[in-house]
Amino acid sequence: MxxxxxxxxxxxxxxxxxxxxxxxxxxxxxxxxxxxxxxxxxxxxxxxxxxxxxxxxxxxxxxxxxxxxxxxxxxxxxxxxxxxxxxxxxxxxxxxxxxxxxxxxHDPRGWNNQGKALYLLGRTEEALASFQRAVRLRPDYPLALANLGVALHALERFAEAVACLERAAAMQPQDTDVLYNLASALALAGRREDAVARFRQILGLDANHAPARHMLAALTGATPDTAAPRDYVQTVFDQYAARFEAHITGVLGYTAPTALRRLADTIARRRFARAVDLGCGTGLAGLAFRDTVEQLWGVDLSAAMLAEARAKGIYDRLEQEDIVAFLHACRQEAWRFDLLLAADVLIYQGGLEPLFGAAVARLAPDGLFLFSVETLDRHDKGAGFMLRPSGRFAHHPDYVAACACRCGLRVLARRPIRLRKEQGVWLDGLVCALGRASAAIAA
Ligand SMILES: C[S@@+](CC[C@H](N)C(=O)[O-])C[C@H]1O[C@@H](n2cnc3c(N)ncnc32)[C@H](O)[C@@H]1O
CATH class of the missing domain: 1.25.40.10 (Tetratricopeptide repeat domain)
Known part of the structure; x- marks a missing residue:
């Protein structure tokens, strides 16, 4: 040459x-x-x-x-x-x-990319400053505007997030990621109608966009039977993972792991040979039970949440899988668990039969299934469960008990709790312990 x-x-x-x-x-x-x-x-x-x-x-x-x-x-x-x-x-x-x-x-790309790395590391305020610098250098830089919107959203500055994301969307009207972030920010800024219109716009561009379909149902009062789509859960938690713990404990006052541990201790102070933390996230519930368990496994759909859990070094095994699919897959190995734990995870399940049915098949004869739910207001009891505008499901305690009974489980103990805050207001929840209907554990 x-x-x-x-x-x-x-x-x-x-x-x-x-x-x-x-x-x-x-x-x-x-x-x-x-x-x-x-x-x-x-x-x-x-x-x-x-x-x-x-x-x-x-x-x-x-x-x-x-x-x-x-x-x-x-x-x-x-x-x-x-x-x-x-x-x-x-x-x-x-x-x-x-x-x-x-x-x-003077190159805005460097600031934008640095902002993204900071954001993924959970350093949201510093990420914001970096994105702002990129946008100051190039006001018509759609990627930096979109990222700035995401950082503002994470900091709960929803109206400012909307303004940035609207500018980004105007420049990239076919970009469903930008539109999805915009629609989500609009919902949290209290602009429900605009959010609905944007989720519809996304579905017009991509009829198979499962997260948009889920959020459209949530905002229009439709409640599907099925669990939140995998893509939705992964999108939410992959983005949230790095700042999850600081936010959910520090800002939202999350109580489920400790409330579940207290509930377990009131039933029986015991050790568990094998436990699985379903929807383990970063490992907050695993940590609350680690000293009671010989072998602790964790399952979650979000790779980024699992990476945080792995870094804790408390799990003997971690799998990226849907919790119901995981329990079904355990059937092949004939694995049984003395403890099934699901802290703040049933909020992503609609009807509970698929999960309870899979759980009962894998629960040891005297095993415990411990979980929390967001509770449905008394006047919504008839529904059994409901998809809320937040995109999470809430369940009525009577529905939980009836569903458990239909699946061969029974309620051993349950307690109302203040689960975590949403926009500064406590959300009501319930921690619940199920055993096999035939189990001889005293309530
Ligand atoms: C609110 S976080 C709670 C995490 C952890 N249990 C805790 O108490 O900190 C919910 C977790 O459940 C996971 N999740 C939701 N639905 C799931 C499913 N169907 N299968 C597996 N993981 C799921 C999410 O990825 C997320 O990590």
């Missing part, structure tokens, strides 16, 4: 890459790299392609080589930061974006 051919081939490889023709682009990048092993632009493009193909270790190696060869090249640091973020190495991503903004403080 002559020098002119090299330049032409590089442009062509970049074009193939841009068109998503990854295999052809990679082949060309690889051949070019044989000729130009120290070309930083080539290393950056090839590294980004490897990142897009989820080959994280190779991407990181290539982009580290690029920044070592050209430490003042802020584009290479941006690419390395993006690869670190995709590989789940958020601290390294933050460090790389930090170098990028130091080298090129």
């Amino acid at each position: 002559s020098d002119a051919n090299l330049a032409e081939d590089f442009s062509y490889a970049v074009r193939l890459h841009g068109e998503g023709r990854y295999a052809e682009a990679e082949e060309l990048y690889r051949r070019l790299l044989d000729r130009l092993p120290d070309n930083v632009n080539l290393l950056v493009n090839y590294g980004l392609l490897l990142r897009e193909r989820q080959r994280h270790a190779e991407a990181l190696a290539m982009l580290r080589r690029a920044v070592n060869l050209s430490p003042a090249n802020h584009g290479a640091w941006l690419a390395l930061g993006a690869a670190c973020e995709s590989a789940g190495r958020l601290q390294d991503a933050l460090a790389a974006f930090g170098r990028a903004v130091t080298l090129a403080p």
Whole structure:
């Protein structure tokens, strides 16, 4: 290849890459790299392609080589930061974006990307400042506006979040992620009608958008029988994971794990050989029971929540799975549990038969099934359960007991609790202990 051919081939490889023709682009990048092993632009493009193909270790190696060869090249640091973020190495991503903004403080991309890493690390106030800086530098930067909206939402500054997200949506009217964040912020800003219109707009663009369908039902008073869709749960908790504990305990005053532990202790002070924490989240309920359990397993749909739980080092086994599917899968192994725990998780289940039916089949003869619910107001008793505008289900205690009975379980004990706050107001809840209908545990 002559020098002119090299330049032409590089442009062509970049074009193939841009068109998503990854295999052809990679082949060309690889051949070019044989000729130009120290070309930083080539290393950056090839590294980004490897990142897009989820080959994280190779991407990181290539982009580290690029920044070592050209430490003042802020584009290479941006690419390395993006690869670190995709590989789940958020601290390294933050460090790389930090170098990028130091080298090129006038490039809004660095501030936006740094803001995203800070947000994913749960450092929401700092993320907000970083996004604000990006938007000051480029007021028509839709990604930074959308991210700024998400950070404002997380800080419960809903009206400001709406304003940012409306600007982002005006620039990217087909972007269902932006529209979904906007609709959610509108709902929390008290603009129900506008939120409904936006959720409908999303469904017009993508009729299979399960989270929008769920929230539309929640805001229009429809209650499906089925559990909240997986996509919805994953979207909510993957975004929430990093700040979950600080927020739910510090701001919302969450009580379910300790209330469940107290309830278990009033029934019988005992140890459990094998327990599973259903919808374990970051592990708050697991922690409350760890000293009573020999083997503790956790199951959750959200990868980001599971990563936080793993970091606690209290679980013997963690699985990313739907709780009902997990219990059914345990049947094949004939596993039984002495304790099933579900703290603040039935709020994502509609009718409880599928869960109770799966639970009874996996509960040891004298096992306990402990869980909390948000309780339905007395005047809504007839419904049994209801999907609230929050997107969470509330259940009536009589419905819970009747459903347990239909599934071969019985209520051993239950207590009303103040579960957690919503916009500063306590939500009523219930902690409940079920055993097999035939079990001989005293209530
Ligand atoms: C409010 S958090 C509670 C987490 C934890 N139990 C606690 O007490 O801190 C609800 C958790 O349940 C998980 N979740 C909701 N529905 C689920 C399902 N069907 N299968 C598995 N996990 C689910 C969510 O991902 C989230 O981590």
